[in-house]
Amino acid sequence: MDELTDAERIQLAWMNNHPVQDKDKAYKREIGEKKEETKNYAKRKRNPASWNFPIPEQEIDLHGYVAEEAVAAVENLMDGMERSGLTVLRVIHGGGNPEYGNVKHYIDRSCATIWKNRVAFYRTEPDNAGSSIMKLGKPVVLDAKGKKSR
Numbered sequence: 001m002d003e004l005t006d007a008e009r010i011q012l013a014w015m016n017n018h019p020v021q022d023k024d025k026a027y028k029r030e031i032g033e034k035k036e037e038t039k040n041y042a043k044r045k046r047n048p049a050s051w052n053f054p055i056p057e058q059e060i061d062l063h064g065y066v067a068e069e070a071v072a073a074v075e076n077l078m079d080g081m082e083r084s085g086l087t088v089l090r091v092i093h094g095g096g097n098p099e100y101g102n103v104k105h106y107i108d109r110s111c112a113t114i115w116k117n118r119v120a121f122y123r124t125e126p127d128n129a130g131s132s133i134m135k136l137g138k139p140v141v142l143d144a145k146g147k148k149s150r
Helices: 006-017 023-039 067-084 103-112
Strands: 058-061 088-092 119-125 128-136
Touching: 058 067, 067 088, 067 103, 067 128, 103 119, 103 128
Parallel strands: 058 088
Antiparallel strands: 088 128, 119 128
8 A cells, every 4th residue: 555656656745845824824824914004004083073973873875776766665664763762873975866766955955954953963073975974963052142032
């Protein structure tokens, strides 16, 4: 059994010249090197305009929705959030596709008209024009001097 055939000798010679490589180990080493490189770079700072934005508790992605469907989906989610006690919603509407109607325009208009007594805050995110932050609750009414009226 100690004797090898010509084919087995060729295979053994090839295996000796081409050792098995641990690709996971090489990948981890490569990632470690990249982490070391990026440590020296300054961390990306958050846009100061977004500092006062509430952190979303729920989000809805409206890509692929027709405008009327998107409004209905957001309203349905708002109802559920109010029942569960959540208040801050991120609405991902995208930049607007004329083929589907401008979803952002419909959501903006609904916040200003239909939902004006349900939405306390609604703004496009400063870091991302394709999404908006909506805070549910009674809107704050200011008097002529800029103070909250009772």
